[in-house]
Amino acid sequence: MVFRRINRKIISQIDWQMIVLLLLLCAVGLTVLYSAGFDPDSRTSAPFSGQAKFMAVGFVLFLICMVFTTSFWRKVSFWFYAAGLISLVLVLTQGVVVNGARRWVEIGGIRVQPSEFMKLGVILALARVFSSERAPRDGYTILKMFLPVTVMIVPAVLVIEQPDLGTALTYLLIGGSMLLVAGVRFGTLLRLTAVGLVLVIPAWKFMLKDYQRQRVLTFLSPEVDPLGAGYHAIQSKIAVGSGSLLGKGFLQGTQTQLRFLPEQTTDFIFSVLAEEWGFFGSAVAIILYALLIVRLLNVALRSAEPFSSFVSVGVAAMLFWHVVVNIGMVIGVMPVVGITLTLLSYGGSSVITMMAALGIVAGFSIRRFLFA
């Protein structure tokens, strides 16, 4: 039934712009990852081949998600969210510990990171909440915010337990952005800002762990401790800056090939791009991201239904915050927070989640005319 409905107009209505942007970003990602994981001894790059497989799977998922109708996603949204919560609890009880953090569960020999899939769960659940009949018409007040805030806080708390502060932060950033787009009363907004400012000091003292405080301090002045906590910041700046205008060339980055940045296939992938492809390459990547975000917001604006609008906003927010926080960290305008750069960083769960999310929005994009 689904197929018959979309068959006729499918070619003309498919969001080719989104697909092209997505594929270009994948191509950039694979090129950079090849270099980041390149081993001069064997002249191969293991993360590259892994990521290529993830992207292939992700693209198939993109196409599949595109086929399902908006009402299908609305129906499954809470179930998806609930499944996500259960899997996060499973991670805490049955998870595999890697580098001191419990983030993965093993399913049939494959390690997956449920906290990544949960990003989509949060988006779907919040979209449903914001588009429900009971959503306030005249903007959210603090009391009315209870439900949506709970929806984002619960998984964030579970993820902090892993511990994975970065991912918890993305839930809040995505959820917060969606909340703002759904509309918050002006007075409420002012009051919340004031409370937030007052709470900064106790939060700094009691909530953050030592290493997290250290990161913020070294962000403010990395030169204080060049061999310790400021190490990442300085090395990353040298890598990015030395890329200059046109870069050192593919596989020619000295910082990259000497492995001077830890986690250069994941958190610091952008430094590899910047070092080897220069300002030119970095700007191309940022512009591709910007175009994709604009595209997602356009779908949000033109969607036939509020639910699909909010999902599109959520996916745009997810992409945006990953890009801003990650690149900001690499080039020294944000503290070091463990947030990956979507579609460039190595990681199957993350790639697959992003592509599925884009597939859902691409599906809305097709249907905006069918239902108009």
Place this chain on the structure above:
Amino acid sequence: MPAGVEQLDFGFRITAARIIAGIWLSTLLIRLWYLQGIHGAYYRDQSENNRTRAIRTEAPRGNIYDRTGRLLVHNRPAFNAALMLEDTPDVKGTIRKLAEITSRDEEQLLAQFSSRKAGRKFEPQVVMYDISREELAKIKVNTHNLPGVIITEVPTRAYPNNSVAALLFGYAREISKTQLETYRDRGYRQGDTIGQSGLEKQFEEVLRGRAGYVQVEVDARGNRRDELGIIDARPGNDLYLTIDIDLQRAAEEGLAGRRGAVVALDVNTGEVLVLASGPSFDANMFSGQMSAKEWERLTHDKNKPLQNRAIGNAYPPGSTSKVLWSVAGLAERKIAPHTVLNCPGYVVLNNRPYRCHKKAGHGAVDLERAFMVSCNAYYYQLGNMLGVGNMTKYLQIFGFGERTGIELPGEEAGTCPSESWKVERFHERWYPGDSVPISIGQGYLVVTPLQMASLMATVANGGTRHQPTIVKKAVNTQTGQLIEQPPRKTVVIDPKVIDPKIFEKVRAAAANVVGSRQGTGWRAKLEGVTIGGKTGTAQVVRLGSDAIKDHAWFVAFAPVETPMIALAVLVENVGHGGEFSAPIARQVLEVYFRNLGMLPETVPAPEHAAPELVEEDTESTGVEESEQ
């Protein structure tokens, strides 16, 4: 249009979102322009014109301790002489000079060096491993003549107990090309050390240290000017074994260089107290750079010292299997403890005579007596009553034919013969004659010493099969926290299948083997502690070589009243179990109970009180007739 939200508002907010996103992304671009456009030349200079170099700092692997915290494996500093290719104008000449100064063989050094692939320009290439203090001093004095030669300090494995438990530890060394392909995903790089065998291999994730790097800025002469960055080396984590090094030493001394194995288990936990395999060798041979000659000698030794006989080799259990058949016979109600069978010196089964080791026969024997004197005729008849189906059933219940799951590489499963097993293995049906030798632990049945020790532990504790473990705990050296180990499985045998009283009966019979004046295991007797045991003398069936002697087995547990420890001893090709293996068990048990304060200072050697006694149990006669 979203319900409940004015379209204008919604549109306004999306536009605002676009603008905010635009501002942020522009900020990123501006910052990038600042770093790469305006200051690009400065950073390019920092990264390239200042010559930087990565120098590895090796991380020590974790220590290994015994159950009481005594150090078994640690690290000592070893010095290597290495070349920085970039700073060495004449590589061959420099190596020649090195050889001259240290009076080493020049050709050998050159050959060794060129056999390794030229590596990264920035990383030192080792020419001489583990040099002596004298050599170190000579090189230091001649530094000016040796451009590009540097001395690197590398933590190297050291074993204070030399040969004790050497085989358990295995060894770790530089990762090979082929291994690198498999392990690259886990962050290994050329030059890293990786466990190659034994515990070093099995617990690689725990023991592994992560090398650090120092990024240094050097001048044109290769002298350090400044440190630019450092990645700290992370030492590996510590492993605490369940092994008791005193017992392990006693066992290895007992084996005295012969081929064989000793396994001792804590019957209540499955913890391995002893896992010895002979002959042993000095573990320190593995550390540093072992010469090709030494390696050759170790791998080509006909006694195969690198084979872990306690788990990696399966043997016919001989009469020690009578422990199992006694349990099976009672559980299946084929016999009762008081059932008396006749031993005229042979039995006729399937129209063939099978002889007992005592030609004159043991006469009318009940279970206790048959077990004590190891009467073959009794067990041939019992095996015949059980049939192959029941034999297979009980072998399976006690885990024969499958690996115990101990945390060591190279464990053998042994066999669990059954009708279907034979069809699969030999494409032949099961003949009644196949069952007969199995009832005295010969024929198709082969087991590892660990499996036998596990059987004894299960009999001793009344029916609980603990998965044997060799690791007490793994400790994160930085945080002091325990590193989780995979759960072990514990199987409690259904008391409806085997009544715990049956185990009690068998334990009582085993106590006579050691304690009675006529028992075959009297040499294991220890004044002050009661010991239950069973001897075994497994015939080695090898065509045309009659000279090969039998394998000597002894399995035991103690104390009989409240068992704590179970063990299995095997010595290859020496003869009778009671004569060669029981004394080794006694040696281990003596140390065990003395350390527990349960024995007086000196214990008299066991005396043989019954001169007219039949010395030993031998199964050979019966098997020969049935097999050939």
